[in-house]
Amino acid sequence: MLKLYYHPATISLAVQIALEDAGATSESEFVDFRTNAQRAPDFLAINPKSRVPALVTDRGVLTETPAILEFIARTHPAANLAPLDDPFAMAQVNAFNIYLCGTVHVAIAHRYRGYRWADDPDAIKAMAAKSPEVVADCFRVIEDEYFKGPFVMGDAYTICDPYLYVLSGWLDRDGIDRTQFPKVDAHFNMMGARESVKKVRADWGG
Amino acid sequence: MLKLYYHPATISLAVQIALEDAGATSESEFVDFRTNAQRAPDFLAINPKSRVPALVTDRGVLTETPAILEFIARTHPAANLAPLDDPFAMAQVNAFNIYLCGTVHVAIAHRYRGYRWADDPDAIKAMAAKSPEVVADCFRVIEDEYFKGPFVMGDAYTICDPYLYVLSGWLDRDGIDRTQFPKVDAHFNMMGARESVKKVRADWGG
Numbered sequence: 001m002l003k004l005y006y007h008p009a010t011i012s013l014a015v016q017i018a019l020e021d022a023g024a025t026s027e028s029e030f031v032d033f034r035t036n037a038q039r040a041p042d043f044l045a046i047n048p049k050s051r052v053p054a055l056v057t058d059r060g061v062l063t064e065t066p067a068i069l070e071f072i073a074r075t076h077p078a079a080n081l082a083p084l085d086d087p088f089a090m091a092q093v094n095a096f097n098i099y100l101c102g103t104v105h106v107a108i109a110h111r112y113r114g115y116r117w118a119d120d121p122d123a124i125k126a127m128a129a130k131s132p133e134v135v136a137d138c139f140r141v142i143e144d145e146y147f148k149g150p151f152v153m154g155d156a157y158t159i160c161d162p163y164l165y166v167l168s169g170w171l172d173r174d175g176i177d178r179t180q181f182p183k184v185d186a187h188f189n190m191m192g193a194r195e196s197v198k199k200v201r202a203d204w205g206g
Numbered sequence: 207m208l209k210l211y212y213h214p215a216t217i218s219l220a221v222q223i224a225l226e227d228a229g230a231t232s233e234s235e236f237v238d239f240r241t242n243a244q245r246a247p248d249f250l251a252i253n254p255k256s257r258v259p260a261l262v263t264d265r266g267v268l269t270e271t272p273a274i275l276e277f278i279a280r281t282h283p284a285a286n287l288a289p290l291d292d293p294f295a296m297a298q299v300n301a302f303n304i305y306l307c308g309t310v311h312v313a314i315a316h317r318y319r320g321y322r323w324a325d326d327p328d329a330i331k332a333m334a335a336k337s338p339e340v341v342a343d344c345f346r347v348i349e350d351e352y353f354k355g356p357f358v359m360g361d362a363y364t365i366c367d368p369y370l371y372v373l374s375g376w377l378d379r380d381g382i383d384r385t386q387f388p389k390v391d392a393h394f395n396m397m398g399a400r401e402s403v404k405k406v407r408a409d410w411g412g
Contacts, residue, residue: 048351049305059294064301064308066272071297088265091277094300095270099255102270102308110323117316117323117340123332126324134323145254 002026003056005046007033008204011065011105012053016203017162018069020196022076066097069159082158093153096146096160104142104167107134111174132174139171143181150190165191208232209262211252213239214410217271217311218259222409223368224275226402228282272303275365288364299359302352302366310348310373313340317380338380345377349387356396371397 004019006012006028019026031037031052038050047054047063055062055071062068070090073082083089109116111131114124142164146152152160168188171178178185191197210225212218212234225232237243237258244256253260253269261268261277268274276296279288289295315322317337320330348370352358358366374394377384384391397403 048347049309057294060298062294062297062301064304066304067297067301070300071293074293074296087277087280088263088268090280091268091273092266094276095268095273098270098272098304098307101304102312103255106308106312107323117313118329118332118336120329120332123324123326123329126326126329127333130324141254 001058004028005031005043005052005054005056007031007052009033010052011163011166013200014065014162014166015053015055015068015072016200017165017196018072018081018159020200021081021157021162022072022079024072024076064101065163066094066101069097069163070094073159080156083153083156089153093158093160096152097163099138099142099146100163100167104135104138107131107138108167108170108174110134132176135171135174136176136180139168139176139181139184143184147183147187149183150187152187161187161191162197165197207264210234211237211249211258211260211262213237213258215239216258217369217372219406220271220368220372221259221261221274221278222406223371223402224278224287224365226406227287227363227368228278228285230278230282270307271369272300272307275303275369276300279365286362289359289362295359299364299366302358303369305344305348305352306369306373310341310344313337313344314373314376314380316340338382341377341380342382342386345374345382345387345390349390353389353393355389356393358393367393367397368403371403 002024004012004015004026006016007030016028031043037043038052044050046056046061049063053065053068055068062071070082074084077084082093108131110127114127118124118127148154151157152164165188168178168184178188208230210218210221210232212222213236237249243249244258250256252262252267255269257269259271259274261274268277276288280290283290288299314337316333320333324330324333354360357363358370371394374384374390384394
């Protein structure tokens, strides 16, 4: 039985959607960031990196969203969530998700968690101020260079779609107009109407 | 025929080592950062994200180091560079590499490329000042929580090893004493004696 440690306002939402898409049997445990539960000893024993998502499996814990998403796709092949038997196409899927993880999400984090990278309050403010510009530049690259449509990788839904959907959904909060990226915007709206997405959102009232 | 766009002082070195480990037939093209070649139109046509490594294949270009490394492992199965048929073990490999990509390398980049995340020169200095502490914290997590030994994933050499080796090799430059992480330090020394590593280093005189 899989168990997902999650917080719905974080990127763990993408994993919840993928688990739903996969038809996976799983349970989930909310990690309450308001009480700093992600830094409590019992959670650090699950994920020493103090982050969600963390997916507990029968063989141990998996972390890092792109790796978890590939794991879900590979262990639920009937759900067709990735081009599992095509190393090139799979690498494109992973490269897209790793860009979201290591560049786009990192850029977003500079608005809210600048303390990770500087101690000076003015430096933290400077990072927060620039973040929307950096994030918008990333979405320009996605819109113009990588998004194939109607899904990220073209006609087939993959594990890229819930990942992009969650990050696209955060643009408003940062004052970035999503409609300047028409393909990304259409994707966001299409994803919002998807049954797996509606079910996950309904489960946590979001 | 594979073609790697690289600069030996960047993480593309890990891909060069993996290609050598794989016995892959490939050519390579140096991207000269001193002349800003990574931002020139002909390179942006290869990688709009303006980074190395970029691996050109017969089917298109791949980017993002963890995705490229998995691609090399999957397309050269005889080299045994990853647990290709075990989704859980493969996800551990990818999670390790994605942590290096999205957290550790990002932390290092705050010392040299803070302009990515702030405009204010004082903020850029504040990031550079904190970077070695953040990087050391990451290596503490690797040393205590993830490194199995003698290789990253235990007895088997994987695509995690060249990736960690390259980042470990940058610690000195940032004034971080590698010997405070004895397992990582032993791994760095063992990797330096490896034929594939010596060959790649000899090829570029490094």
